[in-house]
Structures are given as structure tokens and as C-alpha cells.
Amino acid sequence: MDVNFPSIQSFYSRELQPSSQGTSDGLSKSQKPGDGFTSSEVEAVLDPLSRPWKPSRHYETCPISLLETGPHNYQISGRIVNFADNFRDQGFHFLVVTDGSGAIAVKVYYIKVSDYQLLLGRRVTIWTTFIGDSTGASSGSIPFCSSTTTLYPGRNGATHIIVHNDDPGSDGDRILRCPLECNLKEYEYLPALMTLKSFLSTGYDLGEGKILVCVRSVGPRRTVQSKKTQQTLEMVEVGIFDDTATCVLKLWEGKVPSAKSWVPNETILLISKPTYKNRGTSPELGIGFSSMVDVNPMFPDADWLRNKVKSMAKKQSVYIPFPSNTWDTERAINGPDRTLFTIADVEDRVRHPESIVDFTGKMNVVILEMKLMEHWRKGTLCYLECCNMPLYSNKPVAICKNCELKRDLVLNQRIIGSMVDESGMIAANKLVWRDGAWTQLFFGSAADETQEVDSEPDLIEQSWEDLTTLGTESLRYMEEFLLYSRVTLTFGWSSQPEKVCVLGVEW
Numbered sequence: 001m002d003v004n005f006p007s008i009q010s011f012y013s014r015e016l017q018p019s020s021q022g023t024s025d026g027l028s029k030s031q032k033p034g035d036g037f038t039s040s041e042v043e044a045v046l047d048p049l050s051r052p053w054k055p056s057r058h059y060e061t062c063p064i065s066l067l068e069t070g071p072h073n074y075q076i077s078g079r080i081v082n083f084a085d086n087f088r089d090q091g092f093h094f095l096v097v098t099d100g101s102g103a104i105a106v107k108v109y110y111i112k113v114s115d116y117q118l119l120l121g122r123r124v125t126i127w128t129t130f131i132g133d134s135t136g137a138s139s140g141s142i143p144f145c146s147s148t149t150t151l152y153p154g155r156n157g158a159t160h161i162i163v164h165n166d167d168p169g170s171d172g173d174r175i176l177r178c179p180l181e182c183n184l185k186e187y188e189y190l191p192a193l194m195t196l197k198s199f200l201s202t203g204y205d206l207g208e209g210k211i212l213v214c215v216r217s218v219g220p221r222r223t224v225q226s227k228k229t230q231q232t233l234e235m236v237e238v239g240i241f242d243d244t245a246t247c248v249l250k251l252w253e254g255k256v257p258s259a260k261s262w263v264p265n266e267t268i269l270l271i272s273k274p275t276y277k278n279r280g281t282s283p284e285l286g287i288g289f290s291s292m293v294d295v296n297p298m299f300p301d302a303d304w305l306r307n308k309v310k311s312m313a314k315k316q317s318v319y320i321p322f323p324s325n326t327w328d329t330e331r332a333i334n335g336p337d338r339t340l341f342t343i344a345d346v347e348d349r350v351r352h353p354e355s356i357v358d359f360t361g362k363m364n365v366v367i368l369e370m371k372l373m374e375h376w377r378k379g380t381l382c383y384l385e386c387c388n389m390p391l392y393s394n395k396p397v398a399i400c401k402n403c404e405l406k407r408d409l410v411l412n413q414r415i416i417g418s419m420v421d422e423s424g425m426i427a428a429n430k431l432v433w434r435d436g437a438w439t440q441l442f443f444g445s446a447a448d449e450t451q452e453v454d455s456e457p458d459l460i461e462q463s464w465e466d467l468t469t470l471g472t473e474s475l476r477y478m479e480e481f482l483l484y485s486r487v488t489l490t491f492g493w494s495s496q497p498e499k500v501c502v503l504g505v506e507w
């Protein structure tokens, strides 16, 4: 429907402006017909959803499970657990909304297809005047979906929907997160909930299974040519996992934007009746017509998975940034208080991290094990953590596969295996290095020979990043040169991040 002509008069005046392209802009400026309507009245017709929703009658607030079929004025709150935007090109969005008590299928006839940003997990409030029965309708096959309703927002004054965009942590963000069939008062288990591993092995066959997973990665948005219809389709691959297995969840078309705000190792999804496909290589899950997706649900199993993921991530966490504002590096290296510690001294002192203050000192150690070549061959010379995932490369910059941002990497501290002194050994991967200390380790000995007076050699010309430009021969030479070398480390111990940090290296 063309809604550019707000009144009868303007409708008739149309033929007088053959050169006008019929844009509302053209009408409003020079050829405004002056039909007596105020601009806000015109705006209300052109964009009815811009008006604040002020219902003229009373709507009863009601949980979805208690909705009665027939004409009733109900105000319903819930979250979107499935949807199809512009359902089969029929001019409406099809939504499945739950509030934990039940589910309702909602048809939203839109004026502009882009009027609503539909995302899985979004909270909605619905005002409706009629509840239909789902039995017999296609939505009847959706679990717990026994009622339906149809909304004409902006067209009649009696039905409306607001898709809320709640701020994280706000009241609206917290509510309505209890999944269906979950009695929080006497919670024992969620019916049909299974591990990802058992769903992938046989559970998908039952057709009723639910999985509780955490997002592991969100791939880039891709366009794919459909073999059947020759259409180009948008798709995103979401890596998901629990403590038993990992898998790929594919989202298509209108559901692709839902994944944009999902955070790896943080966002939890409860998916009931996911679709299952296995084209021989690895299984893929999807969201079908009768699937439901609860985003960040609140119930005991989800809390358990959240904690599990946290402890798994802590174990895997590889990157700890150097705490650059903790110490005065120059003072620690050249200042008056330069205590020499043994490895055993340091271990003794940091055994009770809560009771000690940050301190610095020197250690004289021999490098016992080098893994430079090993990491170079594996492509893990440099690393960083982005989007809660490790990012590796032999180059000092890399693009995160998840957010597609270019990131500056640091040198992987695991290129040194271990260091010893007469009192003990320190696994070098436990250290956190300052960039400048790496440069002193790799290029400092040569610089020292020429500038004996200056104990911090001028290394501006050289940096550890030069290491990444070397070929195999030079790297092997570097590795052999450093192995069994004796160096003095200026270190700092910090309770945050509870690590021994290397501030400088002297030869």
C-alpha cells in the first residue's frame, strides 16, 4: 500500500504534478496541498508506529498459559524464542513468544518490513483483543503453543506490540528468563534436557530433545547460493559447546542478526527441538519451525554450565596482558633498590598472594629450554585473546575470526620452556613479559657490546617484532644462542594478575 498521500485532497492533487516523483518530500515542500491537517497528524498516518502507544481501554495482564480463547483484552509479556520475518512473503512476521508458563504464536502484520528488529531472546509486550486456538493450525505442532493471536500495529488502535531493546543488567533485561517446564521452586531437572554429545549421537532421533550449550564462536555473515531455488541466502555459523561436545549451529536469513550480540564463552542457549543434519563430515544443528531458543535462560542447569564454562576458560586462558602501569620500569631496573632474589626466594614470598604487596627485584637465571622453533612451526609465535578465544599467528598482527578486527599480538611467552638457578626452576610460560624485555633478550646482547656504559641499550631501532621477519636459519641460530645463556631478569610481582612479570633483561 502506498501511504504517501495523507488525505483526500492530496490524493486528487496527484495528477497535477507529473514531474514530481511522488516522494513525500516533494509534496511537503512546494506543493503542499494545505488540506488543514497538522504535520503531526500527517506523520501519524505516514508512520503510525512513531506515536507513543496509549491504549484507550483496559487490558488484563495474563500469563500465557492462562489465556482464554475468544475476544479478550490481554496484555502479554514474553520473549521471542523463534520467529520468521515476512513469513512466506505473506506480509506478516510470525513470532513464537514464551513467558515460562506457555507459548503463543503471534502474527504481526507490518506496515514496513523493517519496523521491528526481531532477535531471538528479545522481550516483547503485546496488546491484543482476540486469542485463537492453535489446535489444527500449523503452530499447534510447536510445543506448549496452544494459542495464537494476530496484531495490526498502527492500523487499528486496539492491538500493538513493542519489541524492547533492554540495556544489559536493567530490570527488563532480567525478567522472563525462566524456560518452559521449569518449576524453580522444586527444580530437579528439565524434562528431555540432554548433553550435546547424547543429542548428536542418538538424541536427535527422539524429536523432543533439548540442549543447553554455550556459544563458542560466531562466524562472519556469509551469503550462500541455494541449490534448490537458486536464491542467495544469508547464513552465519555459530560454534556451540557444552562439557561433552562441540558442534555448529547454523542461522539463516532473518535470524542471522540474532547472533551478532552473542558473546563466545558467555552466551548460553537452551535450544529445544533443534534440527539435525549430517552430511557425512560433521553434524549441523539449526532452528526449525517448532524449535525454541532461550537466550541466557535463568535456571539451575544454566548456572551450572555458566560456572563450568568459566572454569574451563580459566584453564585454557592463555593471554595475560602485561600490567604496564604497576611499576616504574626504569627505577626497577636502574634504581637504588635492586635486591637479588633466587627463584626459591620469590616462590616463598608469593606463596600467600593475599598477604603481600607488589615488589620488584632481580633474578640471575640460565635458560634451560627453548621452544622458539617449535612454536614457529606450529604458527603460534605470537598470540592474543580476542572475543574470549586465543588468536595465534607467526606475524605480530592477525585478524580475529569472530569480530574480524585487526589485532596487535604479543610474543608467545611459551617460546621459552624453562629457566633455572641454583635454587630451583621456573616454567617460563608462567611469566608475563614486557615488550621491551623481549627486545632486550633477543637483541640486547649485541647492543650491549657496543654501548657498555648505558645499561638500557638504545633499542628503538630494533624490537621483538623483528623476530617475526627472520627466516628458519636465523631463528634456529637465535634459539641455539639463547639456550643455556645466563641472563639477569628484572622482575616485578603483582597481585593483579598474580604473576611474575619480566620488566627487563640484562646480559
Ligand SMILES: [Zn+2]
Pocket (backbone or CB within 6 Å): 386, 387, 400, 401, 402, 403, 404, 405
Ligand atoms: Zn575478536
